[in-house]
Amino acid sequence: xxxxxxxxxxxxSRALNDLGEISPGTRARVMDAVAALxxxxxxxxxxxxxxxxxxxxxxxxxxxxxFYPSVARxxxxxxxERGWNVVIYNTDAxxxxxxxxxxxxxDRGAQGAVGFFYALPEEELAGFAASLPLVVADRRLTNxxxxxxxxxxxxxxxxxxxxxxSGGHREIGMLDSGVGLAVDERRDAFVExxxxxxxxxxxxxxxxxxxxxxxxxxxxALLAERPGTTAVFGFNDLMALGAVRALRExxxxxxxxxxxxxxxxxEFSQYADPPLTTIHSDKHEHGVLLVRTLDDLRPDxxxxxxxxxxxxxPVRLVRRTSA
Amino acid sequence: xxxxxxxxxxxxSRALNDLGEISPGTRARVMDAVAALxxxxxxxxxxxxxxxxxxxxxxxxxxxxxFYPSVARxxxxxxxERGWNVVIYNTDAxxxxxxxxxxxxxDRGAQGAVGFFYALPEEELAGFAASLPLVVADRRLTNxxxxxxxxxxxxxxxxxxxxxxSGGHREIGMLDSGVGLAVDERRDAFVExxxxxxxxxxxxxxxxxxxxxxxxxxxxALLAERPGTTAVFGFNDLMALGAVRALRExxxxxxxxxxxxxxxxxEFSQYADPPLTTIHSDKHEHGVLLVRTLDDLRPDxxxxxxxxxxxxxPVRLVRRTSA
DNA sequence: GTGAAAGCGCTAACAC
DNA sequence: GTGTTAGCGCTTTCAC
Numbered sequence: 001x002x003x004x005x006x007x008x009x010x011x012x013s014r015a016l017n018d019l020g021e022i023s024p025g026t027r028a029r030v031m032d033a034v035a036a037l038x039x040x041x042x043x044x045x046x047x048x049x050x051x052x053x054x055x056x057x058x059x060x061x062x063x064x065x066x067f068y069p070s071v072a073r074x075x076x077x078x079x080x081e082r083g084w085n086v087v088i089y090n091t092d093a094x095x096x097x098x099x100x101x102x103x104x105x106x107d108r109g110a111q112g113a114v115g116f117f118y119a120l121p122e123e124e125l126a127g128f129a130a131s132l133p134l135v136v137a138d139r140r141l142t143n144x145x146x147x148x149x150x151x152x153x154x155x156x157x158x159x160x161x162x163x164x165x166s167g168g169h170r171e172i173g174m175l176d177s178g179v180g181l182a183v184d185e186r187r188d189a190f191v192e193x194x195x196x197x198x199x200x201x202x203x204x205x206x207x208x209x210x211x212x213x214x215x216x217x218x219x220x221a222l223l224a225e226r227p228g229t230t231a232v233f234g235f236n237d238l239m240a241l242g243a244v245r246a247l248r249e250x251x252x253x254x255x256x257x258x259x260x261x262x263x264x265x266x267e268f269s270q271y272a273d274p275p276l277t278t279i280h281s282d283k284h285e286h287g288v289l290l291v292r293t294l295d296d297l298r299p300d301x302x303x304x305x306x307x308x309x310x311x312x313x314p315v316r317l318v319r320r321t322s323a
Numbered sequence: 324x325x326x327x328x329x330x331x332x333x334x335x336s337r338a339l340n341d342l343g344e345i346s347p348g349t350r351a352r353v354m355d356a357v358a359a360l361x362x363x364x365x366x367x368x369x370x371x372x373x374x375x376x377x378x379x380x381x382x383x384x385x386x387x388x389x390f391y392p393s394v395a396r397x398x399x400x401x402x403x404e405r406g407w408n409v410v411i412y413n414t415d416a417x418x419x420x421x422x423x424x425x426x427x428x429x430d431r432g433a434q435g436a437v438g439f440f441y442a443l444p445e446e447e448l449a450g451f452a453a454s455l456p457l458v459v460a461d462r463r464l465t466n467x468x469x470x471x472x473x474x475x476x477x478x479x480x481x482x483x484x485x486x487x488x489s490g491g492h493r494e495i496g497m498l499d500s501g502v503g504l505a506v507d508e509r510r511d512a513f514v515e516x517x518x519x520x521x522x523x524x525x526x527x528x529x530x531x532x533x534x535x536x537x538x539x540x541x542x543x544a545l546l547a548e549r550p551g552t553t554a555v556f557g558f559n560d561l562m563a564l565g566a567v568r569a570l571r572e573x574x575x576x577x578x579x580x581x582x583x584x585x586x587x588x589x590e591f592s593q594y595a596d597p598p599l600t601t602i603h604s605d606k607h608e609h610g611v612l613l614v615r616t617l618d619d620l621r622p623d624x625x626x627x628x629x630x631x632x633x634x635x636x637p638v639r640l641v642r643r644t645s646a
Numbered sequence: 647g648t649g650a651a652a653g654c655g656c657t658a659a660c661a662c
Numbered sequence: 663g664t665g666t667t668a669g670c671g672c673t674t675t676c677a678c
Contacts, residue, residue, distance in 0.1 A: 011664060013657055023663060043430055044370035045655035048670050051367070055410070064396035064607075066389045066591075073387035076413040085427060087378070087410040090399040104408060107366055212590065241594055267535065268389075271564050273596030284387075334648060336673060346647060368671035371654050 016041060052109040056084045056291060059101045059115025061093040061179060065211060066266050067236060067283065068116070071137070074287020075114065082291070084111055093179040095119035102128040112294035118180025122146065133297040135290050135309075140185050147297060147309040149289045153263075154189045156279040156315040160233050160261050161193035163277075163317055169231040169259060170199060175218040175243060177235040178207035186235060208242075210235055215242025216249075223250060230258055231323065237262035237269045237278055244272070244322060259323035263315075275320035286313055339364060375432040379407045379614060382424045382438025384416040384502060388534060389589050390559060390606065391439070394460070397610020398437065405614070407434055416502040418442035425451045435617035441503020445469065456620040458613050458632075463508045470620060470632040472612045476586075477512045479602040479638040483556050483584050484516035486600075486640055492554040492582060493522060498541040498566060500558040501530035509558060531565075533558055538565025539572075546573060553581055554646065560585035560592045560601055567595070567645060582646035586638075598643035609636055 014022045015030040033039070047053050058075050060068040072088065079086045087108075089101035098120045105113045112133035117125060126145040128134055138150045164172050174190045187205050194201035204226060208218030215234055219242065223229060234240030240262030244254050252258050254274060262269060265280035293309050337345045338353040356362070370376050381398050383391040395411065402409045410431075412424035421443045428436045435456035440448060449468040451457055461473045487495050497513045510528050517524035527549060531541030538557055542565065546552055557563030563585030567577050575581050577597060585592060588603035616632055 014664085017657080019657095026663075040426070040430055042371070042655050044367050044374070044432075045670090046657075047367035048365070048371060048655080048672090049657045051670090062396070063392045063399060066392065069386045069389065069392040072411075073385070073413070076386060076411075080413075085410055085412070087408055088395075088399075089408070090396070090403075103363070107363055109367075212594075241591075245594070268564075268591045268594075271535075271568070271591075271596065272594050273598075275596075337648085340673080349647075365671050368654090369673075371656090371671080372673045374654090 047109055050109070052111070054082075054084045055105075055108055055110045056082075056086050056294070057089060057101060057105040057108075057110050057113040057115070058086055059089045059091060059098060059113060059117060061091050061116055061118055062211075063088065063090050065238065066268065067238075067264050070266070070283035071287040071290070074284040074289075075291055076287075077284070078288045078291040082111070084291075089115070091119075093118040099124065102132075102134075106131045112291070112297070114290040114294065121181070133294045135293045135297070137286065137290055141310075144308050147293055149286065149293055149309075149311040150313065151281040151286065152312045152315050153186055154192075155312075156263060156281070157186065157189040157233070158193045158196075159315070159317050160263070160279055161190065161197070163319075164231045164233065164259060164261060164323065165197045165199075167231075167259065167323070170197075171204070171226065171228045172199070172201060172231045172233060173204040173206065173222040173226060173229045174201065175215050175222070175232055175234045175239045176205050176207045177210035177239070178214070179210060190233065204229070208239065211238045212242040212245070215239030216246035217242075219243040219246040220250070223247075223252075232258065232260055234260065234262045237264045237266045237276060240276055240278065240322070241269070241272055244274075244276075255321065255323050261323040265318055270320060272322075274322045277320045277323040278318055279315045280318045281313060281315045289313065370432055373432070375434070377405075377407045378428075378431055378433045379405075379409050379617070380412060380424060380428040380431075380433050380436040380438070381409055382412045382414060382421060382436060382440060384414050384439055384441060385534075386411065386413050388561065389591065390561070390587050393589070393606035394610040394613070397607040397612075398614055399610070400607070401611045401614040405434070407614075412438070414442075416441040422447065422451075425455075425457070429454045435614070435620070437613040437617065444504070456617045458616045458620070460609065460613055467631050470616055472609065472616055472632075472634040473636065474604040474609065475635045475638050476509055477515075478635075479586060479604070480509065480512040480556070481516045481519075482638070482640050483586070483602055484513065484520070486642075487554045487556065487582060487584060487646065488520045488522075490554075490582065490646070493520075494527070494549065494551045495522070495524060495554045495556060496527040496529065496545045496549060496552045497524065498538050498545070498555055498557045498562045499528050499530045500533035500562070501537070502533060513556065527552070531562065534561045535565040535568070538562030539569035540565075542566040542569040543573070546570075546575075555581065555583055557583065557585045560587045560589045560599060563599055563601065563645070564592070564595055567597075567599075578644065578646050584646040588641055593643060595645075597645045600643045600646040601641055602638045603641045604636060604638045612636065 015027045056079050091097040098117050114135045116137050122143045126143045129145045136148045176187050191201050206218045206222045208214030232243050240260050243260050262276050262278035265278045269276040338350045379402050414420040437458045439460050445466045449466045452468045459471045499510050529541045529545045531537030566583050585599050585601035588601045592599040
């Protein structure tokens with residue numbers, strides 16, 4: 001026991017946990033002893049009483065998709081400021097795994113959970129939000145118990161479509177992500193943006209996995225069905241890059257024969273051939289905001305049932321040469 | 324208590340932990356009750372006795388560097404097979420943070436730690452290996468208490484140099500990573516490989532941060548010092564890509580004016596302009612092997628002091644058009 | 647094959 | 663401002 005070293009017993013506890021009722025001198029003495037003996041409080045015993053641990057959960061569908069590491073970096077940086085460790089859950093957008101991640105996090109007494117949930121229905125998420133602070137990323141939610149931090153996909157989609165249309169394109173296709181059930185949000189944004197220009201794009205949306213291969217496959221499907229397509233808008237940069245690849249294999253030049261525009265602006269996209277025109281979002285800031293929003297949830301007691309926080313992060317067009 | 328549901332008390336414990344001394348019937352009844360009541364064992368209480376938790380730690384220097392997520396994906400997949408969660412530590416190659424990660428992991432009673440340690444000296448790593456199963460990635464280590472799974476950097480470097488030399492290059496520069504203290508390993512491999520061709524490259528190695536910007540900066544420095552350079556070998560694909568960018572800004576064509584070759588073969592590298600010639604390694608498998616090696620460490624009791632495991636993963640040249 | 651008792655190392659509540 | 667007591671929910675002996 002550190003008791004032997006200093007003088008007291010769980011005065012140590014008082015010192016370590018910064019409870020007011022302790023004299024500066026005693027506290028200093030304890031801290032010295034702690035440092036000298038290399039004492040480490042047992043996190044299990046502590047958790048047993050407090051039912052909390054200094055951990056925050058980050059839920060993503062595929063850590064190998066470079067989009068997520070970028071926001072993860074923001075989550076790490078923000079977590080570090082708070083003295084939290086971060087446990088990451090890779091769900092592959094599977095409903096059970098998304099749920100399992102959340103269950104584990106409440107078991108752990110985590111400080112909160114943030115992440116991308118593509119499969120869990122809104123009501124279930126709301127249920128979890130009652131057990132721990134939860135902030136959902138990139139999803140349109142209506143349940144008042146849920147807080148969200150999303151890139152402005154609707155605005156970004158409008159920007160992309162406007163840009164393409166202003167470039168003379170009318171036969172524009174969209175490569176949508178086929179994972180989870182959140183699909184419609186983005187598809188709707190696209191169809192809507194097209195409708196503003198008097199264009200009916202409801203039949204020009206084709207889905208695929210949100211990665212390079214999925215983008216390529218979706219592009220082939222799109223062109224087979226609508227050979228007149230002169231521009232494609234990707235759900236993300238990965239799909240857009242896959243489109244470029246597929247287009248070339250089909251013998252169509254980019255952007256000459258068909259323009260391509262992405263979403264996210266991965267660091268790499270500017271190095272692509274051709275450099276990808278895309279909708280930029282600040283991924284690091286997204287991660288930071290996700291955990292910062294956790295702070296705002298806490299004071300209320302539980303999951304912010306009172307006033308859900310809904311943050312929309314601005315995005316902007318980055319013109320390069322693919323469109 | 325689940326006791327009320329079933330019949331007994333910590334017969335529940337026996338059932339849950341699969342201890343032999345229990346009748347199949349009782350066990351089934353308990354499991355049913357557990358499922359019905361949605362009972363979740365308290366991990367803190369359990370950890371208090373066992374001093375273990377089903378967690379594995381992954382230590383990386385920068386999760387936003389796309390190399391790490393690729394191996395992380397392998398770590399996740401392997402961890403999932405074992406029912407482990409993974410907590411990731413982002414160290415920025417800082418010695419204290421590398422140590423803090425390991426300290427936290429032993430506090431947590433983690434099943435093990437794997438990762439990239441660039442700053443912690445070998446002896447300190449060995450110290451930690453006595454407290455938990457530890458597998459170090461991509462580093463040449465001599466301490467018998469330490470196990471390692473590394474991509475074959477020496478072999479890959481030879482391959483790259485041989486390839487460049489066979490292409491007629493003699494003035495070859497290397498862009499080395501400036502993080503951590505493991506620098507010399509790779510630099511040495513390069514100088515050595517060059518020496519085999521009778522080339523003295525000791526003055527052609529320039530360091531930078533192991534990312535796009537670092538590669539660009541290092542390249543500018545290299546060319547300023549050795550204008551005759553006709554080929555550069557990057558520590559990783561990121562630096563190589565940065566080199567391509569810098570070269571172009573300097574008005575030198577790639578590979579016409581200067582060839583570039585990378586290391587790792589990130590998924591993106593084939594989409595780069597020009598597609599990057601590089602040394603390929605199986606990053607997913609690297610992650611899988613890292614945690615699999617943890618299994619091999621466990622039986623021995625502690626950190627495998629008896630027989631250190633040293634795995635070298637094969638790499639191969641992928642010819643594209645940058646070199 | 648199953649129950650009973652002890653104790654892991656903390657923090658909270660209360661006495662001093 | 664500091665010491666004492668109790669108990670968090672498990673797993674581990676040890677009886678039976």
